[in-house]
Amino acid sequence: MTTSSPLPEAIDGKKWVVGEGTGMCNTGDREMLVPLGGTNADRFVRNHEMGHARITPRANPGIQCRKFGISIEALQVCEDLRVHHYLGHVGVDRCGGLTNQEMELVLSKRLDDDRKLAAALVASFHTGDWDRACSVLVEKIGVPRLNTFLENIRLIDRRLRGGRGIFRPIGMRNCTIPAARLFDALYPEQTGDDPSTTHQIPLKDFPMRDKPRQVKWGTLTVRELAMEHTRRSPAVMKSRSYRDEGAILGAVHRLPVDGRIFTKTRLQRGGTVLIDGSGSMSLSVQDLDRIIATAPAATIALYCGIGKRGGLRVIARKGRVVNPEGLSLARSPGFGNVVDGPALQWLSQQPAPRLWVSDGHVTGAGDRSSIDLAVEAQLICRKAGIRRIEKTATACDMLRAAKGR
């Protein structure tokens, strides 16, 4: 009994394997590796791992990540944050585990990667390391960029605190997982997308209550309008290409130019456009006509809802589009969003490229907004490569550009 050592046995009365390490707690196998020194930093790390032993469920984190569609890094840092809340709750010192020099070293390696930097900040929130991290970052990245980080991390923290049972194992499901999803939505893993063209849902605009209400998506009904409501698309949906081999001799005049005298007709790449038909979009019939005219080969659908139900109506497919009577029928399900999530799920199963014309104000049943629903919509978009466009004019420009390619 001459050296410091944690006492995880106090948590559950069972045998634990405790060794020396930098800090690790495997609640499943009851194994803990921690620094055994007598400094405050060592003590903090021991108590941090003790906190995990107390409130982190004995579940495989990899399985949890697959089950809830989150990254392991997001899960880890958000669970660390929950542990720090718990340590504060029980009155254990949270001085942090790093010195100023160590913090500078850790952060310097992450300056080019927003996600890693945010992860380090989330994991140090509500500890003495937080102040050290902020003072390093003020010099390294400047106040404006730091403020953006702070705003996002406070958002994650508020979502975490809002769940029920934050100090119990169930808190992982109610608090950590939603916070981790928010983290993944704010700081996505590298997907190869150009960040400047990825249009995210404005998550910060969503009201965050101390106790976030549980809002679910409304029930979606998908319907393709009957043929009597449709007409031929006014634009050409086929294009010709010229080749130096083939069966149809369609461009003899090119013989002296490039020899590509054979033609091949192909359907244009249509893609899919999903239009948010809620009142906040203030869509006019002319707006819809403009989209239809710009993308004649695309599948175009409009959705809206009211109460607990919503409808998605396909208004153009394979060169046929609805007439004005059909268009008014498509807008009949309501004036709210209600079913953004299910509608995006539908869109994710349609041919690419996929555009979502929406102001990003997603809502669920009762047309109530929730940051959890917004995060879910954001994650669906990212997974399916859906691009959100705020205005119809912008959508038309993008469709035109895509057609040009």
Next chain:
Amino acid sequence: MAKHNLPVWDLVGSVIEHSRTTLLHGPSGTGKSHAAHGADLGGRALYSVTLTPETPAAELRGHYVPVGSEFRWQDGPAIRAWREGARLVINEVDHAGGDALSFLLNCLDTPDTACLTLPNGEMVRPNKEFQAVATMNGNPDQDLPPALRDRFPVCIEITEAHPAGIASLPQDLQAAAQGSVVATDPARRLTLRAWMAFAGLRDRIGAAAAAQAVFQARAQDVLDALRIATGG
């Protein structure tokens, strides 16, 4: 060694009363001696000895004592237990020196062969109700001479703290004591006695001072662990 299916203390409770010789081994401060003394005696008397390397066989067997102007023979606890059919508790049996060890080999032998001629010429045999319960901290297969080990066909490893000892602690210390008494690493082990001392002192001088007095270098870790485990 195979794992017991019954909870270990249930096994001890049901075995001791009916077994002629029983060996309990495990970490110190788990309640082995407490169980050896307290398990159902079945109307028997109880004798208890603690062995050291210097304990002579005469202390167990008996010896002459001066009474007035003559020497009179006086049985030791082992022979008294033989005669009366009592329970003999032998603590720290692995500490037995050569002298005591030879005596124990005879004392703990099977009823058919166990007999001893005392220095006063009397031949004694064990009463059929005689039983012996020995305790030790180490591993009997390694720490006991094979012949002595063979005298204890019933050998139970104590892997948990005694439930009665745990129950006597305040509620907030019970889980901590339960786990730490049998901690895998001996350096991290905290005995039931330490927890009882802490519980007693805590009420009088406060948790911080009591922890410092009992747990020394680990005082802060123990206090933090109790806060974290009990939710503050």
